[in-house]
Amino acid sequence: MRERFASGFDPFVLPFLIGFFFVIGYCILGIVRIMFQLSREDRRMFLLSLITPTTALKNIWDIFANCLLHVKLWKRNKVLGFMHSSIAFGWFMLIVLGHIEVMLYCPGRIHLFYYPIFFNYFVAENESTIGGAVLFFLMDFFLLLVLAGIALAIIKRVRSRIFGMRRTTRPSMLDRVGLYSLWAIFPLRLLAESFTAHISGGSFLTIPANWVFRQFLGNDLHMLPTWWAYSLALCVFMLVLPFTRYMHIPAEMMLIPMRNAGLKIRHARKGFARVEVLSCPGCGVCIDACPMSVKKANLKDCTVYLNRQLRRGNEKRIEEISDKCLLCGKCEALCQVGVEGPALRIAQRERRKYGFSQDYSGIDVAPMAAAAKGAKVLYFSGCMTRLTPSVGKAVCSLLQKAGVDYVWADRDEGLCCGRPMLTAGRTEQARQLIRKNEEMILGSGAGTLLLSCPICYKIFTEEYNLPGVRVVNYVTFFNELVEQGMLKLEKGDLFYVYHDPCELGRGCGIYEEPRKLLGRAAGITEAPKNRAESICCGGSLGSLTLDFQHREAMTLNALKNLYESKADAIATACPLCLATFSRYSERPVRDIAEVLDAQSHV
Amino acid sequence: MDKVLIIGGGIAGMEAAGQLLKLGYEPVIAEKEDHLGGHVAGWHKLFPDMMDASALIEQLASKLDGATVYLRTRVAYMNRLKDGYSVMLSNGTGLVCRAVLIASGFRLFDAAKKEEYGYGVYDHVITNSDLEAWFNGVEDFRVPENPRHIAFVHCVGSRDLKAGNPQCSKVCCMTAIKQAIEMKEKFPDAEIWCFYMDLRLFGKKYEDFYINAQRDHGIHFVRGRVSEVGEDIDGRVVLKAEDTLAGTQVKLKADLLVLMAGMLCNEDTATIASMVRAAVDSDGFMRSRDNIYRINESNRPGIFFAGACTGTKTVPETVAEARAAALDIHNYLSGND
Structure with missing residues (x-):
């Protein structure tokens, strides 16, 4: 082993260093900003979770499994899983192995950030030693892995249908710059290492390539320009990264611990929501998932475009997209990163100022509470069941057949459960309705609240405070009745x-x-x-x-x-x-x- | 002698056939039901003269001597020839004719699709056509012995985007008023309520009916849609509605609820249209050459329309159109165009 340059420096590393410090600086500033945007208790909760051993371990495992290996994506689509994990994990291993090489052969240089990246230029190592052979083999192997991933990425860009995706996102201008520079990095690295392989050593990929090139090039003049190009590609990628979808790489590493800490979206633009938006990789899985995408006019109203507009701050489009969504939650269910599309939209709707707001606080629930008294099971049908009378009739008929002691709470008069108000972002109105219904239900003395509408069921389980009352959906309840033989x-x-x-x-x-x-x-x-x-x-x-x-x-x-x-x-x-x-x-x-x-x- | 195929033996088809006979043609009526007269045959009395529907059908039928009528017969296929159409009917009859009149009419909106009104769920909810059948003596357990309160809901499945039918059915406002008066005459003690969005009383004597209904029969008109319908323990229908003129909410218990089901394009219309590549309009009805001057003509030579296959129509409009179509066909066949 020998170092080729006593100074350990060449000007071609400068572009890399510029990009590297820019990205690191941007991310640190971003973390600080987001930490300040969190509410006091959220911040405390988050910091505590970082030092709790179980959550910390879970964080590390989740980051490894999701950001590097893309386990979730593998389960969904093997080819896409391979593509993403080969690039992410392969690249990660190249960086790790680079550091191992530096630590093994020239530990004095480890403080130079560029040394592990451009190791083969600065250090001439002989693959005849076992250590060298193994390391070089691994380096070539992971480079090959990444290149395979890049090849798939290029094919996917041209023909996404091969990968089972009907539609993908249209990349923005900067996304394209990021994309092409990312594609360029690894072929350039292969070329650069190949040109240097007869000096610095290589393995099954770089040595044959070196031999081929030497057959017709005959000199080493291409070496330095290729290393420059490699460094420049890295620089361009890192400079545009914060402004492209590739921001998801650092952002997801922040999102996972925050989610594991139990944080929720409280503001459409700040804190946790901001991290979610930045974590969106723009893959476009949500485009096919979105039920609105059957109409071409709605193609740009799915979550990936909401995230893009939230990054750009395009207020008009943000409002349009947020209001249009059906909140079916399929984008969230299929999202590889776990961006909560519906919650983001509801948070956005909450920001709207209305000229007029209903006031339900004056409604007298006493007559409704009186009608609801006197049975063990309180059946709350909700507005939707009342509009489809066949359902309410069937539920009551079944309850009678099973001999259940029940009363239909809102048969005559009833209040909305509040879920439509909540999804419309009118939280205060929803709270008023919830309080009224709570009063009516607790006043009835029933031990079980039976619901035949899942819209009601969701808000009753999530937002209502009904101590001593069991909230149950009718499918669960009827299953129990059948099992009990009633x-x-x-x-x-x-x-x-x-x-x-x-x-x-x-x-x-x-x-x-x-x-x-x-x-x-x-x-x-x-x-x-x-x-x-x-x-x-x-x-x-x-x-x-x-x-x-x-x-x-x-x-x-x-x-x-x-x-x-x-x-x-x-x-x-x-x-x-x-x-x-x-x-x-x-x-x-x-x-x-x-x-x-x-x-x-x- | 030229044969003319008439698809549909409702009042439009019958009137056109009668006129074509007089003009010296051989009309052939293909009717899918087992009787002539279409929807009108199931009706009791017709506004504004309160003429018996059966009397109209009889008059129309009396002029059909010499016409060929195939009942329970549909058009199996129809091919365009150089000058005319070759048609195969489902009963095996084949014919070649130079002109075809489509008089396939409309279908009634399925009131069960407006779940909130409880048609088919509650015991005392019927439609306008059920009520006419009951007037005609068909037994209906849903109509109580001696109803004290009767409610009519206008625009069920008409002017309703949610139900997929944005157009007005034209006849239901007047039908509701007519039926309300008839019910009041049968049950003088009953209180009768009509829930409407707008009253569209455009025809001759229609407004008189409306005034009579209010002044002489004391029928209540409430402007507002019924939001939901429930049922109380006695099986009575409970309506909730908004009175938009008074700005209050209305809750009403009724012994009988009558839904004014609207008119939709016939399901078979698209099938027939596709056989001869006639155009279908955005509302699902047949598309006329234009909607002002050539309503009877299609975009295909020799294919003519009459009646509700091109849009919702009243009885007099349909009859007049059928007559016009017969003349159009005559001009077409005799080369007078």
Whole structure:
């Protein structure tokens, strides 16, 4: 081993150093800013979590598994998983091995940031030693891995369909600069190391390449310019990184510990939300996921574009995108990074100032509370069930057949659960409604609150404070009644496909129970896109601006997915899905309660 | 003698056939149901003269001597020839004719699709056509013995984007008033309420009906849509609505709720149109050459329209259009164009 230059310096490292210090400086400043944007208790919670051993270990593992190995992406799409992990993990290993080399052979240079990167230029090592051979082999191996990833990336850019993606994002100008410089880095590194291989040593990739080049080049004049080019490519990539989607690389390392600490979005632009926005890699998985993307006009309204506009600060588009969304949550379910698209939008809606705000605090709940008194089970149907009377009727019929002591709380008069107000960003109005309903429910003395609408169920489990009251969705409740032998079901001949409502499935994580329940009364088939990937019916209350023509296209698209199951009829567990589907469906649509009611006997 | 195929044996098809006979043609009616007269055959009385619907059908039928009528028959296929159309009917009859009149009419909106009104769910909710059938003597357990309160809801599935049908059905405002008066005459003690968005009373004597209904029959008109319908323990229908003129909320218990189901394009319209590549309009109805001067003409030579296949129409409009279509066909066939 010998160092080729006593000074250990060459001017070509300067571009790299400029880019490197720029990125590091930018990230440190960014971290400081975000830390100050957090509320006092959030900050405390976050810092505490960093020194709690279990969370700290989880952080390290999550960063390793998600940022480097892309485990989640592998599960979803093997080719994309390989592409991302080969680039990320390969590059990471190149950096680690570079540092090992420096530490082994010239520990005195470790304080020079560029030494591990340009090791082969500065140090002439002989691969005949075991250590050299192994290290050089590993360096070439990981370089090959990265190059394979880059090759896939280039193919993907040209033909995304090969990778199972119908649509990908249109990169912005700076994204393209970042992309092309990223593509350039590794081929240039291969060239640079190949040109130097007869001096500094190499392995299975660089030595043959060196031999080939020497056959027709015959001199070493290309060596230095190639190292310059490699350094410049690194410089360009690092200089544009903060302003491109590649910012997700450092941002995700911040997002994971923050999420593990239990932080929530409190402001659409600041703190945790900012980290989420920066963590968006712009992969475009959410474009295909978004139910609105059946209409070309809505293609640019999915989460990846919201994140882009939030970075740019384009207020008009941010508002448009935030208001249009159905809040079905599919983008969040499929997001590899875990960007909470719906929560970001709700936080954005909360920022709006309204000229007029409803005041519900004056509503007298005494008559409603009086009507709700006197039974163990309080059935709260909610507005949507009242608009689809067949559901409420079936639920009551089942309760009567099972001999449950119940009372229909809002049969005559009732208040909204508050979820539509909450999703519209009118938190104060939602709070008022929640307080009123809490008063009514606690005043009734019932021990169980039964809900047949998943929209209500979500807010009742998440936002209500009802000590001593069990909040239960009707699918859970009816399953229990059947298991206790209080409700007798007979299996019918019809085959149903179960549609997972957004609020019950992705919203509350209830996927198995409705299938179990439906399976007791009928045959079940599955649609190609189901469970977390179920397609929103298009009727969601989440959207503030979407009109019926656009919604119709979504409903028809969701139905097409359900028809593919070849079932006789469609079953769902949400009155809003029921109402939306039955307007357009060619096959009968039933609520689970209606199916059960038809198949039950006293 | 020239044969003319008439698709649909409702009042439009019947009137056109009668006129074509007089002009010396051989009309062939293909009707998918087992009787002539279409929707009107199921109706009781027609506004504004309160003429018996059956009397109109009888008059129209009396002029059909010599016409070929195939019941329970659909058009299996229809091909364009150089000068005319070759048609195969579902009963196996084949014919070649130079002109085809499409008089396929409309279908009634399925009121069950407006779940909030509880049609098919609650015991005492019926539609306008159910009520006409009951007037005609068809037994209906949903109509109570002696109703004290009766409510009519206008615009069920009409002018309703959510229900996928933005256009006005034209006849329901007047039908509701007519039926309300008829019910009041049957049950003088009943209180009758009509919930409407707008009252579109454009025809001759329609406004008189409205004034009569209020002045002589004491029928209440509430401007506002019904938001939801429930059922109380006695099985009575509970309506919640907003009275937008008074600015208050209305809650009403009724013994009978009548839904004014609107008119939609017939499901078969698109199939028939595609056979001869006739254009279908954005509302799903057939597209006329224009909507002012050539409503009876399609964009294809020899294909003519009459009645509600091109849009919602009243009975007199349909009959007048059928007559006009017969003349158009005559001019086309005799080369007078």
